[in-house]
Amino acid sequence: MEKLKDKFKRKLAENNYKLTKQREIILETILENKNWHFTAEELFAAVKKKDRDIGMATIYRTLELMQNLDIVHVLDFNDDSRKYELYLEEAHHHHLICKSCGKLVEFSDQDIDYFESELEEKYDFQITEHKLRFYGYCKDCKQRN
Known part of the structure; x- marks a missing residue:
């Protein structure tokens, strides 16, 4: 967790931002739940348990900053809800x-x-990213239906 926190601090400094108390609390909350897929509202609820003074606008601004610095990625599943996840390059x-x-x-x-x-070799094409999603029904929902 400290390694990722240090990486975030370094990226902030490189881009002339400071690690404010609010940003640190938000980052720590995300890092504590490393494999978490969360909405801004879910993050807000978790952060509120640590600091009741952090507002929703701070959550949105911090998530936007973290996205720009490649700390979190937005998962857009075309269902009008944005989910976020911690970006781990190696994973x-x-x-x-x-x-x-x-x-x-x-x-x-x-x-x-x-x-x-x-694909890269066959079409002489450099792929820089890809996103693969499969939609269906989880075990619990299959059993309910």
């Missing part, structure tokens, strides 16, 4: 999304990475 992954309850499951697969390499 590229994809998502399974339940169409009923919205549950997100992360997965990674070497075959997909291999396929990406084949």
